[in-house]
Amino acid sequence: MTDELxxxxxxxxxxxxxxSKPRLKAQCHxxxxxxxxxxxxxxxxxxSPESLTLSGDAPGTYRNPDKPDAVTRMFCKTCGTHLTTERPGLKERVLKVGTLDDPSAFRGPKIAIFCEEKQDWHVIPEGLPTFDTLPSNT
Ligand SMILES: [Zn+2]
Ligand SMILES: [Zn+2]
Incomplete structure (x- = not known):
């Protein structure tokens, strides 16, 4: 993966x-x-927020009002694409891989999280470390 995406x-x-280079690559179930x-x-x-520069329209945001620790999700108000998430206590931005111009640059996840909520038919690559919820430091 190159340093500029x-x-x-x-x-x-x-x-x-x-x-700058992403700190973690993962799949969330x-x-x-x-x-x-x-x-x-x-x-x-x-x-890192310093390495992420947005341009164009201001994104819409959504935060679950019933959850005190809810994440804030950013999406395009025109087409609805979900681009990033901010989580309380996490300094980095969560960036959705499908929004990359070249998603193949992702080269696959390193961990799978929230597996306790996964569906039976979700696929996890063989040998990938899995976590029932959110591992610390992610
Ligand atoms: Zn998730
Ligand atoms: Zn859009």
Whole structure:
């Protein structure tokens, strides 16, 4: 993976660049991610906020008002693509791999998280470390 990545939403109204290497590459099987992904796990990378530059339209945000520790999800207000998530206590941004111009640059996840919420038909690559919930430091 090169140190510079580019991506954006499906319609192109929001664009971004990432200028430093992601700290973590993972797949998340939580129930919320199943809504946003279309049913499968969400593939994501953790990138530092300083290295992520957004351009174009301002994203819309959504935060579950009933959860005190809820994450904030950013999406394109025109096409609905979910681009990033901010989690309380996590300094990095969660960046959705499907929004990269070249998703093959991801080269696959290193861990699978929230496996206690996974569906029986979700696929986890053989040998990938799995976690029932969120491992510390992720
Ligand atoms: Zn869009
Ligand atoms: Zn998730």
């Amino acid at each position: 580019e991506g954006g939403c499906f319609c192109g109204a929001i664009r971004y660049t990432v200028t 939580c129930r919320a991610c199943q809504y946003f992904s279309g049913g499968g796990p969400n593939y994501y990378m953790l990138v």
